[in-house]
Amino acid sequence: MEMLEHAPEVEQVRRLVTEVPGPRSRELDARRASSVASGVGVGLPAYVARAGGGILVDVDGNHLIDFGSGIAVTSVGNAAPAVVERVQAQVAELTHTCFMVTPYEGYVAVCEALAELTPGDHDKRSALFNSGAEAVENAVKIARTFTGRQAVVALDHAYHGRTNLTMALTAKNMPYKHGFGPFAGEVYRAPMAYPLRWPGGGTKTREQIAEEAFDAFVSMLHTQVGESNTAAVIVEPIQGEGGFVVPPHGWLQSLSHYCSEHGILLIADEIQTGFCRTGDWFACEHEDVVPDLITTAKGMAGGLPLAAVTGRAEVMDSVHTGGLGGTYGGNPLACAAALGAIETMRTEDLNARARQIEKLFRSRLDRLRDKHPEIAEVRGRGAMMAVELTAGPDDLTPEPVATAAINKRCHSQGLVTLTAGTFGNVLRFLPPLVSPDHLLEEGLDIVEDAFAHVLG
Structure with missing residues (x-):
């Protein structure tokens, strides 16, 4: 098949020929x-x-x-050659069939790549969606199905999306939640380990803040929700919209151990932090944390809309057949772009x-x-x-x-x-x-x- 010629490369210089905007x-x-x-x-x-x-x-x-990358989306740059080539080839073959009707290889290949790249060497499964908010909603659905529990705990300063459930998980009112309620129920909020703004933070070590924040988290969940009622804790390893809040070392590990001890699933929202953004494939790797479920989007497909939930096989497969999906989820063009973006991340380290x-x-x-x-x-x-x-x-x-x-x-x-x-x-x-x-x-x-x- 004849490929389209690449557009000339964009010159890597700042140049202002008019005021901005012109x-x-x-x-x-x-x-x-x-x-x-x-x-x-x-x-x-x-x-x-x-x-x-x-x-x-x-x-x-x-x-x-x-300095924005479309909010961490174009991590491999705009029009990255490997992305362009794969998308051009795919768009000439087919643009859509709906994976739930007549499937195609690209969807499977992306899920295979996610199984390889995400933390942990356990058996994994993935489901593909269109946006980060969709991924988060589906991760909660999966967690509730697997555990038979309903409560979900999110953190102060969290951002998880703009749909009804993800607005409930999101902590910031304006502009994300204002006037849009009522929101989904059985969502609870716990303190975030935010070193700069932790009470007395200026006089405490980061280790002390990690311990105090974890104790506050446990106290809230135990007294207000109850471990046996909690399906999942969802956390951004580094908070995005909340202000790039980096919790002190050890706090995320403590959360992970606590969840494991009580049969609570840990959902790592890596929608902004994933795919090389923080210097690892995923930010939770920095502390060797292996989440039960991980949500991804943004940087994974070089600018095309694609998102995923990846998790332990027994968790993901607990949902009945037909319970997950969506007409456009894992669109062939987006899957081709993701494979090109991942290729770029690997070859360019x-x-x-x-x-x-x-x-x-x-x-x-x-x-x-x-x-x-x-x-x-x-x-x-x-x-x-x-x-x-x-x-x-x-x-x-x-x-x-x-x-x-x-x-x-x-x-x-x-x-x-x-x-x-x-x-x-x-x-x-x-x-x-x-x-x-x-x-x-x-x-x-x-x-x-x-x-x-x-x-x-």
Whole structure:
């Protein structure tokens, strides 16, 4: 079969030829305002025409440095060659049959790859879906079926999606939950091991915080829910929308052991942290934690919509035939993209690259913190780094206004950045793992300028 020629590679330079957003983007944004529901927000209305590596090219010809990756989706970069080739080949053969009607090999191949890559050497099964929220909902369904229990425990500052059940699991009201209730029942919330904001955290070691946070978790679950009523605990090994909160070492292991002891399934939500983002295939590997179920999406398919639940065979197979699925779940094009993305991660060793990116960012961000006492903490792992802004070194009052202003300044200078955090006071960085160092350094120069511009 004749393949389409590759588009020219996107030049890996920042170049501003208009203001950002430019005139053509503003025209498109006017069209958006008259046709797209206003509830769909846009962070930076610079409309993208092409992308590759660490650069987004907008319709005005501006080359923007990408520190967002579409919220950790394009980890292998936009239009990665292995993804493009596989998708082009697949789209010429068939675009859809519905795996539940007449199956195809790509779905099986992705599930085989997930069994190989996810933590643990036990027998595994997977089911494929379209979005992270779908994966989380189905993980809860599976956990309830296997255990015969109903309660699910989530954490403070958690984010798990925008569907009814996942909104119940999500901790942040605005913009995710406000006005959308009532939410699904039998969902409970426990304290998160958030070192910066743990009571007395500034005077305690991370080991002490891990112990206290685990004790608080156990107390809440035991007294308010009951172990024998709890189907699952769902946890992000590093919280995403909650502000890239990294729990202290040992806390996640304690949770895992506790769940195992009481017949509670541990669901690791690795939708943002998975597929090399943190320097391991999955973030829970950092502490040798093997979850019973793991949910994935975002970075697994190079930008195409695909999600999965992977877990112990006896757990996954506890659901009756026909109980899992969906018309588009595991679409052939998305499966082809996932296989191309995984190939790229392996051949380019993007786990090692994520660790290199962390060293570069941490060095620069630590120096930035020395200049600006409003940076209360630099945190993250791999190419998932963040800074939290507060009123000052002895005042943890969140500074969402300054954070938003810094974010806006970065945008105007051609750097795509994102905010996060329960209080909106975290600036997060998620560059594509294939970004060259010179773009990362230039992007961090822009970040430094933005801090100086806003904070002085």
